Amino acid sequence: MPTYISLVNLTEQGIREAKNAPERLQMFEKALQEAGGRLIGFYLVMGQYDYVIITEAPDDQTAARLILGIIAQGSLRSQTMRAFPREEFEQIARTLP
Secondary structure, eight states, rough: EEEEEEEEEOHHHHHGGGHHHHHHHHHHHHHHTTTEEEEEEEEEEESOOOOEEEEOOOOHHHHHHHHHHTTTTOOOOOOOEEEHHHHHHHHHHTTTT
């Protein structure tokens, strides 16, 4: 199953509603599970981003739908990247000319 890493920043609305963040995370995790994915890791981080979230989803379309649904709520902005684990990286590298 594809892996995704999201670098997340809170919006002004998200900062005002920070005390509700655990409940929003639980709702996101439930939606992810219902879509056939899973939450691998969630980290509050210090620096340029506020959170780092690692997920798995059945495909890119499902991941995009879930991310857009969360962003539409207005509490965060996200940069999400498709991540290839070591095994996939090694398979890709072996096919290089």
